[in-house]
Amino acid sequence: AAEAKRLGIGREALPEEVAAWDLDVSPDGTGLPEGSGSVMDGEMLFVDNCAICHGDFAEGVDNWPKLAGGDDTLADKDPVKTVGSYWPYLSTAWDYVHRSMPFGAAQTMSVDDTYAIVAYILYSNYLVDEDFVLTNENFLEVEMPNADGFIVDDRAETEYPRFSEEACMENCKDSVEITMRAAVLDVTPEEEGKAEP
Amino acid sequence: MTADNEKKGASRRAFLKGAVAAGGAVAGAGMARAAGPDPLITEVQEWASGLGEGVDATPYGMPIRFEGDVIRRNVEWLTADTISSINFTPIHALDGTITPQGCAFERHHSGAIELKKDDYRLMINGLVDKPLVFTYEDLERFPRENHVYFCECAANTGMEWAGAQLNGAQFTHGMIHNMEYSGVSLRTLLTEAGLEAAGDLSDKWVYVEGADASSNGRSIPMDKALDDVLIAFKANGEALRKEHGYPVRLVVPGWEGNMWIKWLRRIEVTNQAVESREETSKYTDTLADGTSRKWTWVMDAKSVVTSPSPQSPIKHGPGPLVITGLAWSGHGAITRVDVSTDGGKNWQQARLAAEGQSKALSRFYLEIEWDGKEMLLQSRAHDETGYVQPTKNALRDVRGENSIYHNNCIQTWWVKENGEAENVEVS
Numbered sequence: 001a002a003e004a005k006r007l008g009i010g011r012e013a014l015p016e017e018v019a020a021w022d023l024d025v026s027p028d029g030t031g032l033p034e035g036s037g038s039v040m041d042g043e044m045l046f047v048d049n050c051a052i053c054h055g056d057f058a059e060g061v062d063n064w065p066k067l068a069g070g071d072d073t074l075a076d077k078d079p080v081k082t083v084g085s086y087w088p089y090l091s092t093a094w095d096y097v098h099r100s101m102p103f104g105a106a107q108t109m110s111v112d113d114t115y116a117i118v119a120y121i122l123y124s125n126y127l128v129d130e131d132f133v134l135t136n137e138n139f140l141e142v143e144m145p146n147a148d149g150f151i152v153d154d155r156a157e158t159e160y161p162r163f164s165e166e167a168c169m170e171n172c173k174d175s176v177e178i179t180m181r182a183a184v185l186d187v188t189p190e191e192e193g194k195a196e197p
Numbered sequence: 198m199t200a201d202n203e204k205k206g207a208s209r210r211a212f213l214k215g216a217v218a219a220g221g222a223v224a225g226a227g228m229a230r231a232a233g234p235d236p237l238i239t240e241v242q243e244w245a246s247g248l249g250e251g252v253d254a255t256p257y258g259m260p261i262r263f264e265g266d267v268i269r270r271n272v273e274w275l276t277a278d279t280i281s282s283i284n285f286t287p288i289h290a291l292d293g294t295i296t297p298q299g300c301a302f303e304r305h306h307s308g309a310i311e312l313k314k315d316d317y318r319l320m321i322n323g324l325v326d327k328p329l330v331f332t333y334e335d336l337e338r339f340p341r342e343n344h345v346y347f348c349e350c351a352a353n354t355g356m357e358w359a360g361a362q363l364n365g366a367q368f369t370h371g372m373i374h375n376m377e378y379s380g381v382s383l384r385t386l387l388t389e390a391g392l393e394a395a396g397d398l399s400d401k402w403v404y405v406e407g408a409d410a411s412s413n414g415r416s417i418p419m420d421k422a423l424d425d426v427l428i429a430f431k432a433n434g435e436a437l438r439k440e441h442g443y444p445v446r447l448v449v450p451g452w453e454g455n456m457w458i459k460w461l462r463r464i465e466v467t468n469q470a471v472e473s474r475e476e477t478s479k480y481t482d483t484l485a486d487g488t489s490r491k492w493t494w495v496m497d498a499k500s501v502v503t504s505p506s507p508q509s510p511i512k513h514g515p516g517p518l519v520i521t522g523l524a525w526s527g528h529g530a531i532t533r534v535d536v537s538t539d540g541g542k543n544w545q546q547a548r549l550a551a552e553g554q555s556k557a558l559s560r561f562y563l564e565i566e567w568d569g570k571e572m573l574l575q576s577r578a579h580d581e582t583g584y585v586q587p588t589k590n591a592l593r594d595v596r597g598e599n600s601i602y603h604n605n606c607i608q609t610w611w612v613k614e615n616g617e618a619e620n621v622e623v624s
Contacts, residue, residue, distance in 0.1 A: 006389055006391070007338070007389060009331065009339060010329040010330060010331040010389060011329065012328060013320050013322055018322045021463050022322055022323075024404055024414060024473065025471075026470075026472065030468075053277075062277065063277035065277075074487030074489075075485065075486055075487030078599075079599055081483075086478065087477055088472065088477055092477050096473070096474040096478075100307070104307075106411075107410070149487070149488050149489055150481060150488065150490070150491045151489070151491070152492055153490050153491070153495075154490065155490075155493065155495075159497075162587075162595075163585055163586075163587045164583045164584050165585070167544070167579070168544070169535070169544045169545075170543050170544075171542065171543065172541055172543065172544070173541060173542055176539060176542060176573060177623060177624040178573075178611060178621045178623055179621075180361045181611075181619060181620070181621050182364040182621070183619050185362055187272075187363065188363050188368060
């Protein structure tokens with residue numbers, strides 16, 4: 001095909017450039033750099049860099065995300081989804097903290113800082129002891145409680161056949177009652193920026 | 198309903214304002230018959246005598262000031278701050294299908310960054326024959342494509358899972374925009390880097406990330422990457438807006454908006470899904486039993502009546518009424534939209550303004566003679582796969598109330614005798 005033709009646009013990426021940008025870490029540990037960090041070091045780093053939003057114990061402040069707690073709440077009316085209760089892989093915590101946190105000052109945590117902070121988040125979720133040291137060597141040994149809590153999109157089996165039946169057009173139900181009203185809740189923002197008369 | 202318990206919400210005020218604009222007259226079918234000669238016609242108006250603005254007054258224009266309420270809106274309580282947050286397209290006030298970029302919704306995780314073309318770099322690495330770096334100018338030298346697609350946030354209508362919450366189509370359905378994109382297919386760029394090294398492509402992935410602090414990294418299976426994904430640099434004819442990813446974003450037709458990576462900086466061919474934060478902690482859909490779906494990429498068929506609606510009440514009284522709205526499907530083209538005025542007891546087929554385009558918004562109209570009585574307005578989309586948009590109860594039967602994302606349920610507006618409308622749920 002014509003599109004299989006290379007046009008010779010762009011130039012080869014240098015190893016230093018790839019290393020600077022390719023930071024992602026996968027569930028099997030691919031991408032994880034050498035390093036280590038303890039719960040103790042992590043606690044200090046967390047208090048200095050993270051606790052203002054996430055709380056001293058990773059329990060969350062105001063509307064900011066809770067990183068710990070919520071065990072066994074996923075089937076509740078209001079599930080509490082945290083690293084401990086919900087996240088399937090520790091790799092994601094490491095990867096996300098390293099690249100995108102702290103909020104507003106991302107990419108300021110060193111590799112060892114990140115190991116330490118992740119160790120502290122594990123400790124806050126009662127998943128490791130206070131003398132735990134997380135390293136690239138023991139990383140995959142940490143068991144995440146909700147590792148088996150995910151299924152691949154199954155709508156093709158559970159929904160599409162059910163929602164692909166011929167639609168009713170007339171006398172589809174006997175009665176219709178209003179069961180809920182947004183105006184009763186009244187949480188819609190007031191109109192601002194109105195049109196000029 | 199008495200005056201005492203009427204809400205002083207957006208729709209009420211918009212309604213009153215409309216009544217004032219109509220000279221305070223009670224809206225009714227006789228409105229068109231004036232009591233006497235209309236001074237707007239019989240008297241020479243200033244604009245018919247004096248001069249308007251010169252052509253040098255506005256090098257790049259904004260909408261006329263009378264349209265000042267057709268703007269994006271934020272709902273403060275939805276998120277912890279406005280940086281990692283969402284705003285809403287004023288779909289209640291728009292017509293046709295193309296969303297004006299200036300009021301097309303935004304969703305950022307670390308704010309809208311400013312990245313100039315000179316500073317822009319795009320890297321392709323991983324399982325490719327030759328890792329490459331492109332400048333912005335490089336991208337403009339590849340063969341180009343144009344397509345219209347909708348971008349719908351996975352969380353659109355997400356606040357409505359447990360009940361009727363926000364009072365207006367803008368808020369319940371406005372995490373969406375629809376633009377004509379110009380750019381290069383991802384397939385073209387992957388071919389340039391070479392996929393021989395990747396071997397069997399059927400189990401390969403691409404991981405895509407942005408240049409912003411959040412990075413918003415997501416994993417896309419190779420068959421989608423080689424199908425219709427675009428590297429876009431123009432939208433609706435001009436450069437992307439800053440807040441929509443200037444100078445380059447990913448366009449992932451039919452799939453949830455989170456995957457439309459903005460400020461795209463890197464594409465990595467991988468052996469496996471990275472299972473990044475945005476596809477584990479977020480954009481996974483928890484079911485009633487506590488397990489969660491992952492990789493729910495496609496946005497299913499959906500529609501909404503945009504007018505009448507809570508922010509777009511009926512001001513003209515009984516008589517001819519245009520019911521209009523939008524329909525779309527991530528699985529392909531919209532083939533049909535049904536509209537009900539009695540809460541789903543009876544349906545009639547609406548008119549599509551144009552033949553449905555794959556993975557793009559469709560506009561529908563139903564012209565009726567309104568008798569001035571209450572209505573429970575609904576719309577129901579059908580797509581080319583035969584899928585019919587479900588009710589909220591039908592979705593909740595399968596998923597429960599905690600899946601947050603992918604709420605494509607049928608919306609009901611309760612249109613009252615005075616023409617105001619309210620977001621409700623019905624049995």
